Structure formats: structure tokens, C-alpha cells
Amino acid sequence: MRPELKIALVSKVYPMRSHTCAAEGGAAGVIKSDDSMDHHFHDTVGGGDWLSDQDAVDFFIREAPKELLQLEHWGCPWSREPNGSVAVRPFGGMKKQRTWFAADKSGFHILHTLFQTSLKFPSIQRFDEYYVTDLVVDDGRCCGFTAIEMRSGQIKFFRANAVIIASGGAGRMFPFTTNGAIKTGDGMALAYRAGVPLKDMEFVQYHPTGLPNTGTLLTEACRGEGGILVNKNGRRFLQDYGMGPETPVGQPVLKTMELGPRDRVSQAFWHEQKKGNMVPTRWGDCMMLDLRHLGEKKIDERLPLVRDMATSYLGVDPVTDPVPVRPVVHYMMGGIDTDIRAATSLAGLYAAGECACVSINGANRLGSNSLTELLVFGRRAAISAIEYLDGGTAVANETAVTAGADAAQARLRELFNRSGGGETIAGLRKEMMATMEEHAGIYRSGEGLEQACSTLAGLRRRYASIELHDKTNVYNTDLLQALELGAMLDCAEAVTVSALARRESRGAHQRLDFTARDDTTYLRHSLASYRNAGPPAIGYSDVVITRSPPGVRDYSGEQK
Amino acid sequence: MSERIVELEVLRFNPETDAEPRFQRYSVPCMNEWVVLDALNHVKEAIDPTLSYRWSCHMAVCGSCGMMINGEPKLACKAFLRAYDGVIRVEPLANFPIQRDLVTVIDDFITKLKRVKPYLVPKSDQPVEAGEFRQTPAELKRYKQYTLCINCMLCYAACPEYALVPKFIGPAAISLAHRYNEDSRDGGREERQQEIASGEGVWECSFVGACSEVCPEHVDPAGALQQVKIRSTVDWYQEHLMPWSKK
The missing domain is CATH 1.10.1060.10 (Alpha-helical ferredoxin)
Structure with missing residues (x-):
């Protein structure tokens, strides 16, 4: 505890609105006696198709239970065993039960526990509904940032010697996503434009079970609790895609069939769709998530939100009918390039959570690792920032810093006052989303990605001519959406350019023209570096392999 | 695709340009299963980019989109259009000062x-x-x-x-x-x-x-x-x- 530190918590929304609240299933951490750190390590590394940095994974799994216990001590209402200990549930790709949960609102409770606990600390000063527009950099150090105060429209400069970004993902680049409206890659774009590479951006996770109309997530815990996925013939088709043999209905077996990893399940959907085995609905082809055998009591106790969502948004009650679902964009494995200390290549800048890429998730994140990740690396980022501050920051050239802030402000003013540009935010956004959906989805091809790269380059050029409709100051969401679109376009281009360069298939990145994993060339992280004009430059860095050489991902259970 | 035209009557107020709040009418082509938030999003995207309101999750968990809908406090993401006939009146949450349009000061x-x-x-x-x-x-x-x-x-x-x-x-x-x-x-x-x-x-x-x-x-x-x-x-x-x- 360092009460003398001055901490500004700056967010574009009130903190309890942050999208962590939508996470349902839970947070992974080894706690039960039949589990081990080794199991969690191997599940995570294999789940990530060996693109995870193994030293980071080791650090992550060791810290995981401590952070989850810390949350318990802060009051998080974890679900419990009859004896009062914390309960855990099965999750996809995990060999043991190790997912801590609070019914099916785990992220909500984690977020509110953190937010409410933060109210205890007078050294944390909040700036709610401030949109950060630019990092201010001088002499290779991050010296703060500029932000728009939404209620006044004023631009404020925050002079800070250390900055931690924890701004989440960018799912809104796609039209069909579980991500809330606020997930527009703002933090990723901030770091990217300040010269920090975006790492492994081509790895975009589809969650297999979204409601087909709204994209609302139905948690993987549906399957953890025993739900099954069937095609239009009633067949549990996952057995045909390397995740069999079939397990008894309602008795889920860990790490196989419906508890396979998300990338494999979503890819199986794609193949079944091509074969015409899916159920056509007015919102596109669906598979059916059948929970009926769990019974009303268990569904209400363990999956109340799922029942509520399916019933209200789709008109299907999972107690009486199977729910049509389809894969939906859910999570960015890639993000701001950070090291095991949550530090970026820019001195004084740190990042944690979905916006960052350490990487522990590699080419495919396992469900319930991300809530834990934001806790573990959130703390690590804070510790690193404090160490950096304690080390004595170099004296910055305050004139240059102020000039940087002024330049950021001038860019905004130019956007604000621009007229006659003719491009609209909604128009460009629609084109971006359509391109991402068509070419950067579950399966990709070189040809499609080339087209996507060229479309996005064009959209970025046209973005320079967008014109605001709303030129007033108070709570100007037209301006906000313009800035969010700029961030998404930059992130989207990093995704497609990185994906085009990775001529192999690994985890969530599947190429129709390069169907095999290629460890010789691509057992490496991609690094997209921002260039003002033109697409990012793509480089690579080594994956840290300590004790698990690349192997075969096996989701056939223990039954071979 | 649209199944129904919904008439929205939305409270507008911009402290920089308006002396007092007024109502603005929008005709919105809507799908039957839409919620009021979907209709507002259509307005924002296709009809009037100056309309301001808060929203994020579209699943009744982030708590951003509370508004008065036909005089009742509701989450716009859980207010189903099918529950309403005629004009739907949308106002900012009662008992809080209006910052702008449907955005309140909390x-x-x-x-x-x-x-x-x-x-x-x-x-x-x-x-x-x-x-x-x-x-x-x-x-x-x-x-x-x-x-x-x-x-x-x-x-x-x-x-x-x-x-x-x-x-x-x-x-x-x-x-x-x-x-x-x-x-x-x-x-x-x-x-x-x-x-x-x-x-x-x-x-x-x-x-x-x-x-x-x-x-x-x-x-x-x-x-x-x-x-x-x-x-x-x-x-x-x-x-x-x-x-x-x-x-």
C-alpha cells in the first residue's frame, strides 16, 4: 500500500459500466487438491497452440489463486461448496475443475467488488467519462495523456510519469460480437500510435455460443454444466472434428466434446455449415444448444442469466427448448505488446487485461483465463509502475511535453471544425465491419485478406475526411464515435495485415490456403508497428518455450 | 427486413443551444424483436447523429441505458418494442438533472x-x-x-x-x-x-x-x-x- 501515490483512474465510462461486467462463466485458478499448477500450465499452453510465452504462463498460474483469494477477501460473492469453501466448475479446454464463479455473473461481481473496494482509497481520484485521445511522449518516455471530459467537451492534459492502460478489447470492429458498444480498441490504438507494437493481432476468438440475433453471449458454463451442441439432425457433431468420442449426455467430460476449446468448436461449426448440417434461422445458420436435460432447478441455480437472456431476447426458454446459437466475435488474444512485467517498450507505459498481449493466451485463450489475467497482470502493472517511479524518472522537458499535449489538442480541434469532408462515421464503420466479417472471420484466405487490407487502407485514408454532424461541446457522442472509429480502423488494419503475413493455421487463426501449423517459420509472435501513412510494418519476436515443446492438441478426452 | 414502423418521441436538450427541453419525433423501421435501444441506435446511425444517450452491453448488466419509457423507468436494452402500441415517449431518467438529451447527471x-x-x-x-x-x-x-x-x-x-x-x-x-x-x-x-x-x-x-x-x-x-x-x-x-x- 502506497497512500502517498497520486492515482488518477480515468475511464470513458463510469467504472461499473466497463465490459468486464458482461463476463459470465468465471475465473480460473488452481485451488482444489486434485488439481496442480502443472495441469493449468499445460492446459493453457496447449489451448494456446504453443504460442503462449511459457515463463509468463508459469507466473500467471502461480499468482492466479492468490488474486482470486484477494477478491474473496474483498467481498466477492463467489459460489460456495456446502462446507463453505469456494466452489469451482468445469470449463472448456481445462483438464480439471478450476473455474471460480459467482453464478453466471462472475465478471459483474469481480468488477463491482473491485470498483466498490476502490472507494476505500482516498489516493484514487476518479475521472469518469473522460475519453483519452493521445499519449504524450517525450524522449522515449510516456509523460501522460490528453483526454476529453465528456460533460464539458474540454480537453484536459494529465501529466503522469507512469501510465497503465486497461481498456479492454476491440470486438466492435466486427458486426456480430458479444462486446459492448464501448469495446472499440481505444487503448490499443493509443499505444500503437505512440510507437508500441500490437502483438498477435490476427488471433481473434469466436465464442461458439452467441444468440443469433443480438450476439449476446451464452456462457461456456452452459456446456460446463452439461449442455450439449447438436446439428439439425440432432447429432453431437463435435465428435466428427477430433473432439470425440461422444460422452454421455449431461455428464460432461473435461477437455473433450462440448468442453473442447473455443477455436475448435467454432471451426467445427463452420465446417458443418458448409456441409449444410446447420439449422437455418432468420438470423443465419445455427447449431442448437440443448440444456433441457439439466432441468429447471439446476438452470435457475447455475445459469439464471442464460435463461433470462434466451427467453427475453430470443423467446426461447432453455428449460423447454434447445436454443439456436452461432459463433460470435468475443475476444482479442492480441494487443499491446507487453512483457512478463506488464511493461511496454515505451518507458513509463504499462498495459494489462484484454488490451495487452503478454502473451499467456497464445493463439487461443481458454475460457476463464482472462478474468484471472486482468487481476494478475493488473497487479503486476501497478508494481512495475511503482518500481519505475521509485527508480526516479528522468527530468522531462516540460516545454516539449506541453507542446505534445497542445498538438494533440490541435488535432482534435481540426477534426471538430472540419467541414466539407463528406465521409460519415456510420458509413465508414459499416464498411469496416462488413470487411472484417467477410475476410477476417473463423477461416481466412490470402486473397480475402489482401482485399481486406486494401479496403481498410482506403477506409483509413477516407477517415481523414470525415465530418462531424454535431459541433457542440456537451456530451458529444458524435465526436466520441468518430474517435472510436479511428481507433477501430487502426486495430482492424493491424489484424488483417498480421493475418495476411501469417501463412499458417494456428489456434484461432485458420488459413484455407495454409492449413497446417508451421512451427519452423511461425512459432513466433507477430508485431505490427504503426506507420502514419500506409499499413503497419510486421516484425516477429520469439516465443518463450521453457518446458513444453510444441505438440499435438488432443481433445479426445482420456478415452483414446 | 423491417416489420414495423415505430414512432419515437424523444426528449432533446442541448444546454448550449436550447433554453429548455423539447420533444423530437422519429419514425423508425424496426424488427419485431427489437428493444427501444435498438430503435435509438437506428436513429443515431441512420437518422440523427446528434442524439446523445448512454449504452454499452445490450444485456441488462452494465446499467448504462436507464431511461423513462412512456413514463416508466426502464433499461432501454430490455424494453421490448412488442410491449408498446402507438408512439413511444423516451425521456431521461426522472429525478436526475439532464446533462444532454437522454444523458443525466448522476x-x-x-x-x-x-x-x-x-x-x-x-x-x-x-x-x-x-x-x-x-x-x-x-x-x-x-x-x-x-x-x-x-x-x-x-x-x-x-x-x-x-x-x-x-x-x-x-x-x-x-x-x-x-x-x-x-x-x-x-x-x-x-x-x-x-x-x-x-x-x-x-x-x-x-x-x-x-x-x-x-x-x-x-x-x-x-x-x-x-x-x-x-x-x-x-x-x-x-x-x-x-x-x-x-x-
Whole structure:
């Protein structure tokens, strides 16, 4: 505890609105006696198709239970065993039960526990509904940032010697996503434009079970609790895609069939769709998530939100009918390039959570690792920032810093006052989303990605001519959406350019023209570096392999 | 694709350009299963980019999109168009100042939330390394319902007392204080009582119960407030009639 530190918590929304609240299933951490750190390590590394940095994974799994216990001590209402200990549930790709949960609102409770606990600390000063527009950099150090105060429209400069970004993902680049409206890659774009590479951006996770109309997530815990996925013939088709043999209905077996990893399940959907085995609905082809055998009591106790969502948004009650679902964009494995200390290549800048890429998730994140990740690396980022501050920051050239802030402000003013540009935010956004959906989805091809790269380059050029409709100051969401679109376009281009360069298939990145994993060339992280004009430059860095050489991902259970 | 034209009548107010709020009519082509938020998003995207409102999750968990819909406090993401005939009137949440259009100023709630100390004040100082505090499912059940508050403030918009007496701490903040009071791990009740059992606390509540009726998460703030009243009354009797029993 360092009460003398001055901490500004700056967010574009009130903190309890942050999208962590939508996470349902839970947070992974080894706690039960039949589990081990080794199991969690191997599940995570294999789940990530060996693109995870193994030293980071080791650090992550060791810290995981401590952070989850810390949350318990802060009051998080974890679900419990009859004896009062914390309960855990099965999750996809995990060999043991190790997912801590609070019914099916785990992220909500984690977020509110953190937010409410933060109210205890007078050294944390909040700036709610401030949109950060630019990092201010001088002499290779991050010296703060500029932000728009939404209620006044004023631009404020925050002079800070250390900055931690924890701004989440960018799912809104796609039209069909579980991500809330606020997930527009703002933090990723901030770091990217300040010269920090975006790492492994081509790895975009589809969650297999979204409601087909709204994209609302139905948690993987549906399957953890025993739900099954069937095609239009009633067949549990996952057995045909390397995740069999079939397990008894309602008795889920860990790490196989419906508890396979998300990338494999979503890819199986794609193949079944091509074969015409899916159920056509007015919102596109669906598979059916059948929970009926769990019974009303268990569904209400363990999956109340799922029942509520399916019933209200789709008109299907999972107690009486199977729910049509389809894969939906859910999570960015890639993000701001950070090291095991949550530090970026820019001195004084740190990042944690979905916006960052350490990487522990590699080419495919396992469900319930991300809530834990934001806790573990959130703390690590804070510790690193404090160490950096304690080390004595170099004296910055305050004139240059102020000039940087002024330049950021001038860019905004130019956007604000621009007229006659003719491009609209909604128009460009629609084109971006359509391109991402068509070419950067579950399966990709070189040809499609080339087209996507060229479309996005064009959209970025046209973005320079967008014109605001709303030129007033108070709570100007037209301006906000313009800035969010700029961030998404930059992130989207990093995704497609990185994906085009990775001529192999690994985890969530599947190429129709390069169907095999290629460890010789691509057992490496991609690094997209921002260039003002033109697409990012793509480089690579080594994956840290300590004790698990690349192997075969096996989701056939223990039954071979 | 559209199945129905919905007429929205939306309150507009921009403090820089308007002397007072006015209503603006939009005809929106809507799908049958849409919610009011979908219709607003269509307006924002295709008809009028100057309309301002808050939203994010579209699944009734982030608490951003509370508004008055035909005079009732609702989450716009859970207000189904199929439930309405005729013109739908959309206004900012009642009992809060309007910042712009459907965006309200919520400083009052944020300040009150902090006042009730909505965090665990541990009963014992067991270190984290010693493992979790044990809590049985029955103990969890005592307070679980009150943890579900998403801070959407619909209950404040519905509360007749809050409308009359703005200093009233109000349903959501008191329910959250009660949530921690009822947590078997907590020992902070006395600190919180100073706020919630005060004149600005539960005794302002006249038990109309509107808060519980509008709560999208079924938190039942009215129930929480009545429990706080009973507990405070017991405190009073213990203090005044049985001083020796004071813990």
C-alpha cells in the first residue's frame, strides 16, 4: 500500500459500466487438491497452440489463486461448496475443475467488488467519462495523456510519469460480437500510435455460443454444466472434428466434446455449415444448444442469466427448448505488446487485461483465463509502475511535453471544425465491419485478406475526411464515435495485415490456403508497428518455450 | 427486413443551444424483436447523429441505458418494442438533472454510493495467504440478492421520496450497504449505520415499494430497506432498554 501515490483512474465510462461486467462463466485458478499448477500450465499452453510465452504462463498460474483469494477477501460473492469453501466448475479446454464463479455473473461481481473496494482509497481520484485521445511522449518516455471530459467537451492534459492502460478489447470492429458498444480498441490504438507494437493481432476468438440475433453471449458454463451442441439432425457433431468420442449426455467430460476449446468448436461449426448440417434461422445458420436435460432447478441455480437472456431476447426458454446459437466475435488474444512485467517498450507505459498481449493466451485463450489475467497482470502493472517511479524518472522537458499535449489538442480541434469532408462515421464503420466479417472471420484466405487490407487502407485514408454532424461541446457522442472509429480502423488494419503475413493455421487463426501449423517459420509472435501513412510494418519476436515443446492438441478426452 | 414502423418521441436538450427541453419525433423501421435501444441506435446511425444517450452491453448488466419509457423507468436494452402500441415517449431518467438529451447527471448517486461504504470491512484480519473466509451457501444466500444491483438508478427515478427529499440516500445505495451488513465476513455494520439509519437514510422511506417494482435485477431494495429499519429499531431498543446487552 502506497497512500502517498497520486492515482488518477480515468475511464470513458463510469467504472461499473466497463465490459468486464458482461463476463459470465468465471475465473480460473488452481485451488482444489486434485488439481496442480502443472495441469493449468499445460492446459493453457496447449489451448494456446504453443504460442503462449511459457515463463509468463508459469507466473500467471502461480499468482492466479492468490488474486482470486484477494477478491474473496474483498467481498466477492463467489459460489460456495456446502462446507463453505469456494466452489469451482468445469470449463472448456481445462483438464480439471478450476473455474471460480459467482453464478453466471462472475465478471459483474469481480468488477463491482473491485470498483466498490476502490472507494476505500482516498489516493484514487476518479475521472469518469473522460475519453483519452493521445499519449504524450517525450524522449522515449510516456509523460501522460490528453483526454476529453465528456460533460464539458474540454480537453484536459494529465501529466503522469507512469501510465497503465486497461481498456479492454476491440470486438466492435466486427458486426456480430458479444462486446459492448464501448469495446472499440481505444487503448490499443493509443499505444500503437505512440510507437508500441500490437502483438498477435490476427488471433481473434469466436465464442461458439452467441444468440443469433443480438450476439449476446451464452456462457461456456452452459456446456460446463452439461449442455450439449447438436446439428439439425440432432447429432453431437463435435465428435466428427477430433473432439470425440461422444460422452454421455449431461455428464460432461473435461477437455473433450462440448468442453473442447473455443477455436475448435467454432471451426467445427463452420465446417458443418458448409456441409449444410446447420439449422437455418432468420438470423443465419445455427447449431442448437440443448440444456433441457439439466432441468429447471439446476438452470435457475447455475445459469439464471442464460435463461433470462434466451427467453427475453430470443423467446426461447432453455428449460423447454434447445436454443439456436452461432459463433460470435468475443475476444482479442492480441494487443499491446507487453512483457512478463506488464511493461511496454515505451518507458513509463504499462498495459494489462484484454488490451495487452503478454502473451499467456497464445493463439487461443481458454475460457476463464482472462478474468484471472486482468487481476494478475493488473497487479503486476501497478508494481512495475511503482518500481519505475521509485527508480526516479528522468527530468522531462516540460516545454516539449506541453507542446505534445497542445498538438494533440490541435488535432482534435481540426477534426471538430472540419467541414466539407463528406465521409460519415456510420458509413465508414459499416464498411469496416462488413470487411472484417467477410475476410477476417473463423477461416481466412490470402486473397480475402489482401482485399481486406486494401479496403481498410482506403477506409483509413477516407477517415481523414470525415465530418462531424454535431459541433457542440456537451456530451458529444458524435465526436466520441468518430474517435472510436479511428481507433477501430487502426486495430482492424493491424489484424488483417498480421493475418495476411501469417501463412499458417494456428489456434484461432485458420488459413484455407495454409492449413497446417508451421512451427519452423511461425512459432513466433507477430508485431505490427504503426506507420502514419500506409499499413503497419510486421516484425516477429520469439516465443518463450521453457518446458513444453510444441505438440499435438488432443481433445479426445482420456478415452483414446 | 423491417416489420414495423415505430414512432419515437424523444426528449432533446442541448444546454448550449436550447433554453429548455423539447420533444423530437422519429419514425423508425424496426424488427419485431427489437428493444427501444435498438430503435435509438437506428436513429443515431441512420437518422440523427446528434442524439446523445448512454449504452454499452445490450444485456441488462452494465446499467448504462436507464431511461423513462412512456413514463416508466426502464433499461432501454430490455424494453421490448412488442410491449408498446402507438408512439413511444423516451425521456431521461426522472429525478436526475439532464446533462444532454437522454444523458443525466448522476453525481448525486455516485456520492451517496461512496458514503455508505459499499465494501467489505472484514470481521477478522485473516491474511489472504491463510485462504478463503468460509461462507456456506446459506450464508451466501442471505445477501446474494442484494449483490445484483447494477447501479442503473431506475429505483431512484421511481422513488417518490427521492423526488421530494433529494438528500434521501435512496434505494440502491442503502441496499448495497445492507448487502455488506448481511455478509457473514463483514464487521462494518456500525460504521454504515451512521449513514443509513440516519435521518437521510431508511427513515425517509415510506415503503411505497416502487423501487422493487422497477428493479430490472429483482434486487428488492424495498425489502432491504425494511430489514434495515427492523435492525435499526432493534439497535435502538438494545441501546435504550437493555444497555447491558450492547455488543
